[in-house]
Amino acid sequence: MTDLKILGISGSLRTGSLNTALLRAAQKYAPSGLEISIYEGLEGLPLYNGDLDTEETLPAQVRELREQINAADGLLIATPEYNYSIPGGLKNLIDWASRPAATSSLLHKPVAIMGAAPGNFGTVRAQLALRQVFVWTHSDLVVKPEVMVFKAAERFDEGGNLTDEDTVTLLQGLLDSLKTKAEHPAG
Numbered sequence: 001m002t003d004l005k006i007l008g009i010s011g012s013l014r015t016g017s018l019n020t021a022l023l024r025a026a027q028k029y030a031p032s033g034l035e036i037s038i039y040e041g042l043e044g045l046p047l048y049n050g051d052l053d054t055e056e057t058l059p060a061q062v063r064e065l066r067e068q069i070n071a072a073d074g075l076l077i078a079t080p081e082y083n084y085s086i087p088g089g090l091k092n093l094i095d096w097a098s099r100p101a102a103t104s105s106l107l108h109k110p111v112a113i114m115g116a117a118p119g120n121f122g123t124v125r126a127q128l129a130l131r132q133v134f135v136w137t138h139s140d141l142v143v144k145p146e147v148m149v150f151k152a153a154e155r156f157d158e159g160g161n162l163t164d165e166d167t168v169t170l171l172q173g174l175l176d177s178l179k180t181k182a183e184h185p186a187g
C-alpha cells in the first residue's frame, strides 16, 4: 500500500520559526505509512480577491495550492498566534483554499492543528480560531489531542530539533489521529 500523503503548512515565514521546526519534527516522528511534505508557497500567495477567483484569472500560485491540497490525504497545520488569532498569511491561504465552497479543496479534508509559541499560552487562542474556520469549510478536523507547545523555545535545540520528550509523545498522538482520519476519510 502506498503511503498516505500529508501536506504540512506552517503559518510562519520566519527562517527560525518554531512552528516550521515543529512541522519538521512531525516529519521525523511520523508513523509508518504517513509521508509529510511541507508547503513552500505561503509567501507567494496574493491576497484573496474574488475578482481573480475565476477559471480564467486564477493566479498560478493559487491553482498550485489547491492542487497540492487536493492531492493530499490530509493537512497538518502548525500555526503561530498573532494578536490572539490566526496569522494573516495563513488565514489568506485558507481563504483561497476554501473556494469555491461546494467543491473546495478543504471540503471533508482531514486536518490536524498544532502550534508553538515562546509564551505560557502557546497558540491556545489561535488554534480555537482555526477550529472555528474549519467548521465553515466543512473539513474533517482532528479534535484530540490538542498540541499547544507553550514555552516552545525551551523545547528545541539550536538546530531546531525537538528535544522535549513529552512534546514528541503528544505530537505522535496527533499524527496517529490524523493517520486514522486519512485512512477513513469522511465524505
Ligand code: FNR
Residues within 6 Å of the ligand: 012, 013, 014, 016, 017, 018, 019, 020, 080, 081, 082, 083, 084, 085, 116, 117, 118, 119, 121, 122, 123
Ligand atoms: C506575536 N506573538 C504572540 N504570541 C502569543 O502567544 N500570542 C499573541 O497574541 C502573539 N502575538 C504576536 C503578534 C505578532 C504580529 C507577532 C510577530 C508575534 C509572539 C509569537 O508567538 C512568536 O513570535 C512566535 O515565535 C511566532 O512563531 P514562529 O515564527 O516562531 O513560528
